[in-house]
Amino acid sequence: MAKIGILVGSLREDSYSRKIALNVVDLFPEGYELELVEIGHLPFYNQDFDDKNAVPDVIEKYRSKIKEFDAFLFVTPEYNRSLPAVLKNAIDVGSRPPKSNLWGRKPAAIISNSPGKISGFGANHHLRQVIACLNMPVVQQPEVYIGNVAKLLDDNGKINSEYTNKLLQRLVDEFVELIKRYKA
Numbered sequence: 271m272a273k274i275g276i277l278v279g280s281l282r283e284d285s286y287s288r289k290i291a292l293n294v295v296d297l298f299p300e301g302y303e304l305e306l307v308e309i310g311h312l313p314f315y316n317q318d319f320d321d322k323n324a325v326p327d328v329i330e331k332y333r334s335k336i337k338e339f340d341a342f343l344f345v346t347p348e349y350n351r352s353l354p355a356v357l358k359n360a361i362d363v364g365s366r367p368p369k370s371n372l373w374g375r376k377p378a379a380i381i382s383n384s385p386g387k388i389s390g391f392g393a394n395h396h397l398r399q400v401i402a403c404l405n406m407p408v409v410q411q412p413e414v415y416i417g418n419v420a421k422l423l424d425d426n427g428k429i430n431s432e433y434t435n436k437l438l439q440r441l442v443d444e445f446v447e448l449i450k451r452y453k454a
């Protein structure tokens with residue numbers, strides 16, 4: 271049994287990233303519980319919160335929620351060749367104060383996507399750089415960059431591409447193996 275938090279790097283109502291994330295939930299075996307973690311309500315991280323013992327309630331609650339998970343799935347679009355600020359902020363908030371980094375040794379998997387062809391490569395790799403600093407082991411292969419995402423989703427938000435579903439299943443299988451290794 272493992273609990274996996276899903277962080278989506280978009281607040282958009284019709285977000286492709288969120289739709290991809292919901293498709294991926296169905297690919298996990300029994301015993302894996304997945305939950306979308308809300309991040310849009312978090313204030314921008316201010317170091318004074320922690321230095322001056324003035325952590326807002328919403329941050330306390332968010333940090334408590336993050337502690338519940340054994341692993342994290344990041345599904346993100348690319349903003350200006352990097353990860354969206356909302357996702358970076360959510361990671362920063364959970365990384366401080368320094369001795370309370372909540373991400374350390376928690377396995378991660380990354381999916382980037384875009385309606386364009388470059389498929390969020392920049393976001394994907396900037397995110398890898400960030401989580402390396404936080405000591406998160408991450409699925410290295412397969413790398414998942416989903417381009418032309420709008421064309422891969424049907425009217426119900428389901429992925430209509432066998433190739434993409436197989437790629438996502440391979441990612442999930444590797445992620446499950448990584449989680450098992452870290453829980454052992």
Ligand SMILES: Cc1cc2nc3c(=O)[nH]c(=O)nc-3n(C[C@H](O)[C@H](O)[C@H](O)COP(=O)(O)O)c2cc1C
Pocket residue numbers: 279280281282284285286287288346347348349350351352383384385386387388389390
């Ligand atoms: C501020 C901003 C910057 C963007 N920069 C990029 C980019 O660098 N590369 C890219 O492929 N798409 C870029 N886009 C387009 C997004 O990929 C597109 O809006 C996508 O639908 C956002 O993901 P979502 O559907 O999950 O909200 C950008 C969009 C915004 C709003």
